[in-house]
Amino acid sequence: MADGDKESFYRCFNAVYDDLYRLGIYLYRDQYLVQESINELFLELWKIRAKLTDVHNKQQYIITIYKRILYKTHAKLNTGAHEPVENIEEIPQLSQPSYEELLISAQTNDGIQQKLKRALTQLTARQSELIKMRFYEAMSYKEMAEKTSLTERTIYNTLHNALEVLRKHMYFFFSWV
Structure with missing residues (x-):
């Protein structure tokens, strides 16, 4: 993939997509955010593919970039969405989807x-x-x-x-x- 082989890049995408999806859902519980972030991650990886040869732990490197992209995308999508709450009863109950x-x-x-x-x-x-x-x-x-x-x-x-x-x-x- 680091050499610009598109087939290797697609195989990498297919190999790690499910794991990245599960990690993103675990962290944010937002399907749209997770899918957008995975796409953004692979666009970024393609741009910096030449640098990947110098990385020793590629899996951790990819996960770190992915978490940063998730965070930035989440922040971008939710800008201004969180107003301070004056009354504790106004906080909606959080629910987590079941497995x-x-x-x-x-x-x-x-x-x-x-x-x-x-x-x-x-x-x-x-x-x-x-x-x-x-x-x-x-x-x-x-x-x-x-x-x-x-x-x-x-x-x-x-x-x-x-x-x-x-x-x-x-x-x-x-x-x-």
Whole structure:
């Protein structure tokens, strides 16, 4: 992965996603926050991949970065959300989801991932290529245009059409969730 091998990067993502997800849910109990933080973590790891060769304990290094990203994302999402409470009775009771609820949530996420994989097979080769560049490699429209020799407008339109295809194939699943 440190050498820029994308396949190794994807394998790493798949290998540690579930553990990072469980850790994030354990710490914050916020599915959206956890998913956003994992995505942000892997974008960050891709940016600093050359530095990873110097790290001795890569697992601890990744967990440390992940916890920082979780904290920063949580703080960003909750800016101004916590006002001082004057009366102790005003504090809402905190509830923690049961282990069974967390398992159901994780299985739902697995179902979403499987549905998305199936939906991705409905894209044309060009759409699939542009989706990977934009969302997996975090390339800008300008970078994509330079790499593919397409205009930015063509890329935008192709991505728009690809997302419509994905929405169409994902809609049925989300209507049941």
